[in-house]
Amino acid sequence: xxxxxxxxxxxxxxxxxxxxxxxxxxxxxxxxxxxxxxxxxxxxxxxxxxxxxxxxxxxxxxxxxxxxxxxxxxxxxxxxxxxxxxxxxxxxxxxxxxxxxxxxxxxxxxxxxxxxxxxxxxxxxxxxxxxxxxxxxxxxxxxxxxxxxxxxxxxxxxxxxxxxxxxxxxxxxxxxxxxxxxxxxxxxxxxxxxxxxxxxxxxxxxxxxxxxxxxxxxxxxxxxxxxxxxxxxxxxxxxxxxxxxxxxxxxxxxxxxxxxxxxxxxxxxxxxxxxxxxxxxxxxxxxxxxxxxxxxxxxxxxxxxxxxxxxxxxxxxxxxxxxxxxxxxxxxxxxxxxxxxxxxxxxxxxxxxxxxxxxxxxxxxxxxxxxxxxxxxxxxxxxxxxxxxxxxxxxxxxxxxxxxxxxxxxxxxxxxxxxxxxxxxxxxxxxxxxxxxxxxxxxxxxxxxxxxxxxxxxxxxxxxxxxxxxxxxxxxxxxxxxxxxxxxxxxxxxxxxxxxxxxxxxxxxxxxxxxxxxxxxxxxxxxxxxxxxxxxxxxxxxxxxxxxxxxxxxxxxxxxxxxxxxxxxxxxxxxxxxxxxxxxxxxxxxxxxxxxxxxxxxxxxxxxxxxxxxxxxxxxxxxxxxxxxxxxxxxxxxxxxxxxxxxxxxxxxxxxxxxxxxxxxxxxxxxxxxxxxxxxxxxxx
Ligand SMILES: Cc1cc2nc3c(=O)[nH]c(=O)nc-3n(C[C@H](O)[C@H](O)[C@H](O)COP(=O)(O)OP(=O)(O)OC[C@H]3O[C@@H](n4cnc5c(N)ncnc54)[C@H](O)[C@@H]3O)c2cc1C
Ligand SMILES: C[S@@+](CC[C@H](N)C(=O)[O-])C[C@H]1O[C@@H](n2cnc3c(N)ncnc32)[C@H](O)[C@@H]1O
Numbered sequence: 001x002x003x004x005x006x007x008x009x010x011x012x013x014x015x016x017x018x019x020x021x022x023x024x025x026x027x028x029x030x031x032x033x034x035x036x037x038x039x040x041x042x043x044x045x046x047x048x049x050x051x052x053x054x055x056x057x058x059x060x061x062x063x064x065x066x067x068x069x070x071x072x073x074x075x076x077x078x079x080x081x082x083x084x085x086x087x088x089x090x091x092x093x094x095x096x097x098x099x100x101x102x103x104x105x106x107x108x109x110x111x112x113x114x115x116x117x118x119x120x121x122x123x124x125x126x127x128x129x130x131x132x133x134x135x136x137x138x139x140x141x142x143x144x145x146x147x148x149x150x151x152x153x154x155x156x157x158x159x160x161x162x163x164x165x166x167x168x169x170x171x172x173x174x175x176x177x178x179x180x181x182x183x184x185x186x187x188x189x190x191x192x193x194x195x196x197x198x199x200x201x202x203x204x205x206x207x208x209x210x211x212x213x214x215x216x217x218x219x220x221x222x223x224x225x226x227x228x229x230x231x232x233x234x235x236x237x238x239x240x241x242x243x244x245x246x247x248x249x250x251x252x253x254x255x256x257x258x259x260x261x262x263x264x265x266x267x268x269x270x271x272x273x274x275x276x277x278x279x280x281x282x283x284x285x286x287x288x289x290x291x292x293x294x295x296x297x298x299x300x301x302x303x304x305x306x307x308x309x310x311x312x313x314x315x316x317x318x319x320x321x322x323x324x325x326x327x328x329x330x331x332x333x334x335x336x337x338x339x340x341x342x343x344x345x346x347x348x349x350x351x352x353x354x355x356x357x358x359x360x361x362x363x364x365x366x367x368x369x370x371x372x373x374x375x376x377x378x379x380x381x382x383x384x385x386x387x388x389x390x391x392x393x394x395x396x397x398x399x400x401x402x403x404x405x406x407x408x409x410x411x412x413x414x415x416x417x418x419x420x421x422x423x424x425x426x427x428x429x430x431x432x433x434x435x436x437x438x439x440x441x442x443x444x445x446x447x448x449x450x451x452x453x454x455x456x457x458x459x460x461x462x463x464x465x466x467x468x469x470x471x472x473x474x475x476x477x478x479x480x481x482x483x484x485x486x487x488x489x490x491x492x493x494x495x496x497x498x499x500x501x502x503x504x505x506x507x508x509x510x511x512x513x514x515x516x517x518x519x520x521x522x523x524x525x526x527x528x529x530x531x532x533x534x535x536x537x538x539x540x541x542x543x544x545x546x547x548x549x550x551x552x553x554x555x556x557x558x559x560x561x562x563x564x565x566x567x568x569x570x571x572x573x574x575x576x577x578x579x580x581x582x583x584x585x586x587x588x589x590x591x592x593x594x595x596x597x598x599x600x601x602x603x604x605x606x607x608x609x610x611x612x613x614x615x616x617x618x619x620x621x622x623x624x625x626x627x628x629x630x631x632x633x634x635x636x637x638x639x640x641x642x643x644x645x646x647x648x649x650x651x652x653x654x655x656x657x658x659x660x661x662x663x664x665x666x667x668x669x670x671x672x673x674x675x676x677x678x679x680x681x682x683x684x685x
Contacts, residue, residue, distance in 0.1 A: 010136065011103040013113075021070055021113035025103060026184040030069045033116050035237070037072065042237040044073050045080050047212045047245050048178040054084045057093035057177075064168075064176045064204065066161040066192065067183030068099035070113040074154065075123040081152055091151075098155045098176075100164030102192075104136045123147075161192050165200035174206035174248075181213035186220060193220060202227030202251070208661050209248040216242045225263075225655070228252055232656040247657035249665075255617035258607055258675050259666045262596050262624050266654045267474045268292060271463070273440050274478030275299060276307035277415060277638050278631045280422035281339070281646035282478060287431040289654045295423075295432070296463065296470070298439035298482075303419035305480045306582045306638060309501055311524045311532040313516050314340070314639045315357045315410035317590065318384055320372045324667050325590055329637065330383065331660065332644040337409060339643040340418065348425045350417035351527050357410035357516040358392055360402045362561045370405055382409055397514040401564055412516050412524045413639060438467045443475065443488065445626070459626045474653065476629040481542075481583035483632050488625060491600050493588045493673050494633055498541040500550035500581040501534035510569045519561035521554060530577050533558055546579035587633030591668050594631050594645045595652055596624035598671035604683055607675065614679045622671050629653070630670055 012024040020033040031040060045051070054061055065073055074097055085092050105113065110131055114124040130145040136158075143156040157164035161183060168175060179201060186193040193215075201211075201224075211229060213220070214236060221231055221244065229246035236243035250260055270286055272279045275297030283293045295302070316333035319326045340352065361367040373379075374386040387395065388403040395406060426432045442464040461472040477483050481496035506526045513531070517523045524532045533554045551573075559566040587593055602623035609616040629652070631645050644659065648668065651658045658665050666672060677683055 011105050011109065013105060013109050015112070019116040021105075021109070023103075023184070026188045028184050028188055030113065031072050037076070037117060037120070039237050040072055041076050043212050043214060043243050044180045044182075045076050047234070047243070048180075048210045050077065050080050050178065051084045053177065054081060054092050054095065055088055060094045060096055061178075062096045062098065062176050063178045063180060064165070065097070065099040065180040065182060066197070068101035068104070068156055069182065070105060070110060071099075071124075071127050072114075072117070072120075073180050073182060074099065075114070075117075075120045075127060078123040078127075078147055078152060079120065082148060085148075085151070094150075095152045096155065097152065098157070098168065100157045100159060100161045102158070102160045104139055104156075104158050106136050107131045107133055162194050162196035162200060165197065165204060168200075168204055170204045174209065175204045176201075176209050177206055178209060179205070179211035179213075181211055181215065185215055186217045193217075193223075195223065198223040198227050202248075202253075205229075205248040205251075207248060207251065211244070211246045211248075213244050214242075216244055220244070226252075230651070230655060230657040245657070249658055249662060252619070254619065255615075256666075257618040257620040258603070258610075258622045258671060259662055259669070260621035261652055261665075261669070262621065263655070264474070264627075264653060266291070269294070270474045270476060270653065271296065271461070271470065271472035272476045272478055273297075273463075273483070274476075274480075275302040275419075275436075276305045276478065276480050277303075277419050277422070277642040278480070278634055278645065279476075279478035280307075280419045280426070281642040282476060282631055282649055283432050284339075284343075284422050284426040285643075285646045285650040286653065287426045287429040289650055289656070290431070291654065292431045293426070293433070294470075294472075295434045296438045296440050296465065297434065297436050300437050302423055302434065302436065303416040305482070306584055306634075307415045307419050307480075308582060309415050309532070309580060310503055310530065310578075311351075311412050311527055312415045312639050313357055313410065313412050313518070313522060313524065314352075315407050315516075315518075315637075316383070316640055317637055318379060320369070320376050320378060322378050324664070326378075328591055328644075328664060328667060329640060330379070331664075332637075332641045333383075333410075335644040335647065335659075336640050336642070340413065343418075343421055343425050346425055346428075348421035350421045351414040352411060352418070353525065353527075354409060354411035355515050355525060356395060357407045357518060358387070358396060358400075358404045359407075359518045360392065360400065360404040360562065362402050362519050367403075370403065373405055383407065395515050396517060397512045398510065398565065399568075400562075406515075410516065412527070414527065415639060418639075435467070438465050440465045443486065443628075445628075446471075461627065472627075474627045474629070476631060476649065478631045480632070480634075481585040483585065483630070488597060488628060489630065489632075491674075492593065492597075492630075492632075492670060494593070495539065495586050496542055496583040497586050498538040498543065498581055498583055499535040499636075500546050500554070500579055501532050502551045502554040502576055503530045503532055503578045503580075504571050505529065505575045505577050506531055507569065507571075507575070517562075519558070521557045521561070523558060523562075536581075542583060544581050544583070546581045550581065551576055551579050584635055584638075585632055586635045588673065589667075590635060591633070592631065592635075592641050592645045593633040593670040594648045594668045595629060595670050596622070597628045597630055598674055599623045599625050600674050603671060603674045604678065607678055610675065610678045611681045611683070622669075624671070 018033040021030040228251035231246040269292040316329035461475040463470040
């Protein structure tokens with residue numbers, strides 16, 4: 001390792017009147033005496049979710065910092081560690097804190113600087129006690145110490161940040177989980193923020209490593225993006241108004257290039273073909289990020305497609321094990337519940353009830369499944385848990401002969417009302433325009449006026465419709481099952497499945513039902529005097545006219561699964577108040593398709609060796625059609641999956657961190673099917 005140049009290495013420290021340590025060399029304070037602790041705690045500890053991640057870390061959690069200074073961030077980390085350990089039943093994973101400091105303080109300076117933070121005394125005492133005694137110019141290049149019963153290890157490298165980081169070794173998986181990029185602003189300290197520094201940050205970061213920094217300089221943003229971080233400008237607490245939060249998600253040196261999504265310059269305007277829950281959530285998320293949105297909807301008003309039902313259930317698709325599908329729907333469910341609550345709290349009201357949902361174990365196989373859920377105990381109780389018949393009857397407020405799996409946070413919503421209100425909430429930003437009665441009949445690529453995709457080939461879209469032609473620089477298709485007909489999407493494995501729901505008039509034997517019941521079909525509590533029962537599943541049938549046979553099927557399904565309840569309710573044909581048939585847009589693997597539309601021919605050209613070896617290393621990013629995106633395949637759970645899918649789409653278009661890791665993100669990537677086909681040698685020569 002190169003010896004650090006210790007000439008002129010003094011920190012040039014002085015103290016302000018209030019005792020705040022001040023660095024003459026960089027003409028800036030180390031921390032503000034009043035709000036410094038709160039600011040640093042907010043930006044570095046809270047924004048990196050240090051406590052939560054410590055709690056869930058399976059092995060050593062590593063934080064790396066540029067600029068140790070007075071050690072304030074380290075002390076806050078010690079405090080967070082201790083509090084997390086106190087809140088946890090089990091011993092939490094060890095922590096390694098690495099910090100690089102070119103102009104170290106002496107022990108006395110450190111002690112005096114920290115003396116104005118009495119609330120951190122417990123930690124500063126032990127730091128000062130173990131800090132090197134010598135004059136800073138005589139410090140060994142590397143200093144190590146342990147804290148909190150050896151659970152926290154500190155490595156201090158007294159060197160320039162880039163040099164110091166160059167001495168750290170990293171495995172293929174990376175070393176660092178969270179970065180604290182401190183070290184005075186690039187305006188005051190341009191030398192530290194060098195290209196080498198960013199390269200080492202990239203080299204040492206684990207996938208999903210986070211970073212925070214008070215610096216929001218444009219070149220820092222570009223350098224961090226070049227090494228694979230996705231960034232979001234956020235508000236910081238206290239006097240420093242802005243900060244960056246970033247997540248390592250697009251590592252350019254990945255061996256699975258086909259998982260890399262195209263990078264786009266954040267558009268000012270996005271055009272969406274839609275009108276259902278997918279487009280409403282996308283419009284809401286995008287307009288909140290400052291993007292203008294135009295919706296093209298073929299119907300006279302929104303929410304006339306799959307999202308037009310009177311009542312729909314909001315609940316996740318969960319298996320006994322935490323597999324990919326369940327993990328997606330678990331996250332999607334909490335996101336959906338949070339978003340819909342946020343919309344209602346803003347005063348955009350829609351009929352709904354968080355009354356829970358009971359999947360009744362009406363046959364032996366389901367009772368065994370319930371038992372397996374209970375034995376494996378994969379999911380938290382607030383998500384799903386088993387109940388016996390007595391508890392089930394109490395929850396449902398009617399007599400039930402079966403127990404089941406209860407989801408206490410689930411419930412029902414009027415999708416039609418919800419969609420309208422989500423659009424209203426998006427409209428309140430003044431960034432949304434909805435064009436109804438506008439049927440987009442064809443889309444074609446045209447040369448773009450200004451480039452969107454950062455890399456190649458830029459084009460925009462010309463939309464033909466019954467209302468004339470429109471131009472779209474970025475186009476998102478959220479057209480539900482109708483989108484299957486779009487020429488550019490014809491190779492995607494999406495299918496339409498018809499479903500009919502029957503609305504039944506309430507009567508005194510069922511009007512007290514207080515939770516959603518799912519059997520093979522479902523039965524919802526009363527809303528505006530009706531209950532919904534359903535639904536049918538018919539592949540290869542796209543007829544939107546409801547028919548009598550399907551109403552009879554829905555009644556018969558209730559009767560078959562829950563005969564006692566059905567005979568008690570005693571619904572007759574005359575009790576049917578209305579019926580509705582619509583199409584679900586289904587994917588092969590029950591997960592939605594969110595992101596850029598893959599260029600299938602170029603995928604086949606780009607990744608041929610995957611057919612011989614599925615781990616063949618390819619660095620080339622997925623070839624996609626410029627500026628064409630989809631949010632499709634919401635299947636039978638669109639109410640649950642649309643908000644999270646819209647967040648993914650918005651992150652993609654706005655260049656901000658994705659709400660999930662690369663593995664989960666790839667599971668909803670529109671190109672996953674073509675890559676799977678190449679691997680399975682299903683591509684004709
Ligand atoms: C019978 C039935 C019961 C269901 N029950 C539930 C449930 O209980 N819980 C649940 O979570 N999900 C349920 N679903 C699924 C859920 O309704 C869908 O997943 C969801 O509505 C899909 O929303 P979307 O926005 O993708 O599509 P849609 O709601 O179908 O919206 C598509 C929109 O795009 C517009 N459009 C399409 N093509 C064009 C074009 N070319 N030009 C202009 N506009 C166009 C259409 O007019 C429409 O407004 C059910 C579905 C059905 C059919
Ligand atoms: C704002 S202070 C850091 C505050 C510190 N994190 C804390 O918790 O007290 C910035 C620090 O970066 C250090 N620094 C400046 N340039 C550096 C460089 N090129 N390499 C390493 N450290 C540097 C400064 O000496 C200073 O201690």
